[in-house]
Amino acid sequence: MNISIREHIINNFKEDSIEEIKDAVNESVESNDEMTLPGLGVFMSLLWENSNEDEKNKILDKIKLALK
Secondary structure, three states: OOOOHHHHHHHHHOOOOHHHHHHHHHHHHHHOOHHHHHHHHHHHHHHHHOOOHHHHHHHHHHHHHHOO
16 A cells, blocks of 8 residues: 555644644654654645745745754
């Protein structure tokens, strides 16, 4: 069976509330566990795909600032 990580993560969170998604993101970031990076990557991908150019530029500015 060929399971898409992206599809699995989307299906896993599809019915979650905003608070549950927020908690999952916070827990992933705070745990500093590399096992959670694919999930955060899927969230970033969804964010990017659903952002206009102005929002994408703001995201990029925040990433650039955080890399300093």
